[in-house]
Amino acid sequence: MPPKKDYAEDDNSHDGIVAALHLVQTNCNNQGNFSCPNCTRVYQRRTTLNRHLRLECGMTPQFPCPFCNHRSKRKHDLLYHVRSRHNEMHWNGS
Ligand SMILES: [Zn+2]
Numbered sequence: 001m002p003p004k005k006d007y008a009e010d011d012n013s014h015d016g017i018v019a020a021l022h023l024v025q026t027n028c029n030n031q032g033n034f035s036c037p038n039c040t041r042v043y044q045r046r047t048t049l050n051r052h053l054r055l056e057c058g059m060t061p062q063f064p065c066p067f068c069n070h071r072s073k074r075k076h077d078l079l080y081h082v083r084s085r086h087n088e089m090h091w092n093g094s
């Protein structure tokens, strides 16, 4: 008897993100939250994370902060983060 794949119930989970969902499921904590394996987002529902992975996370370039684990969707946001949080006023992202 093969183990039951509970993500098979989800219509959105069949096109290339099954591996990501597996990561999500192994990473989720006792509170039942689903954390994105690609960024720092955490969602209450797997379907919401699924939509994030399909429409948001994979589609938008991520700009990781060189000083901490923060990631920004836009370079402008990352520059703002670095300047406000790390006081690197002359850092231009290069
Ligand atoms: Zn993400």
Ligand SMILES: [Zn+2]
Binding pocket: 065, 066, 067, 068, 069, 070, 081, 082, 085, 086
């Ligand atoms: Zn940072």
